Amino acid sequence: MALIPADLQYTSEHEYVRKTAEAGVVEIGITDYAQGELGDIVYVALPKPGTKCPRMGVFGTVEAVKAVSELFCPVAGEVVAANDALEKDPGLINREPYGAGWMIRLRVANPVELKDLLDAKAYEAKIGG
Helix, strand or coil: CCCCCCCCEECCCCEEEEECCCCCEEEEEECHHHHHHHCCEEEEECCCCCCEECCCCEEEEEEECCCEEEEECCCCEEEEEECCHHHHCCCHHHHCCCCCCCCEEEEECCHHHHHHCECHHHHHHHCCC
16 A cells, blocks of 8 residues: 655646745655556656746656656746755665655745645545555
C-alpha cells in the first residue's frame, strides 16, 4: 500500500505538492505510488532555477530501469530550486519520495490553481487505495 501523507496535495499524474515555510513557494516531487510503479530510478532531468513552468507543462523526466516518464508541473510558476542531490543519487526518490527525494521548489504564479489539486483521500481513491 502506497504512503499518502494527508498534509500534501496531489495530481492525477502522481506528483505531490507541499507548502514550504516560504510564502508562495511549494515543493514538488512524485508520489510513493509513482516511484513504486516506476521501480529503481537511475536518472532525473530537472529544470534550472529561473525556469518558468506552465500549469501541467513538462518540467523534467525521470528514468527508471523499466521506463522514462515525464514530470508535470501541478501549477504554473517559476523554479526557485532543483534538488541537486538527485544528480548523484536519483535513488533518493525511491527511498524518500516525500523527504530527501523532492524534485523542485516552485514560486506559484497563481495560488488559486492549488485549489484544483487532489487531497489525500481523492488521490487514494484514484490509485485504488
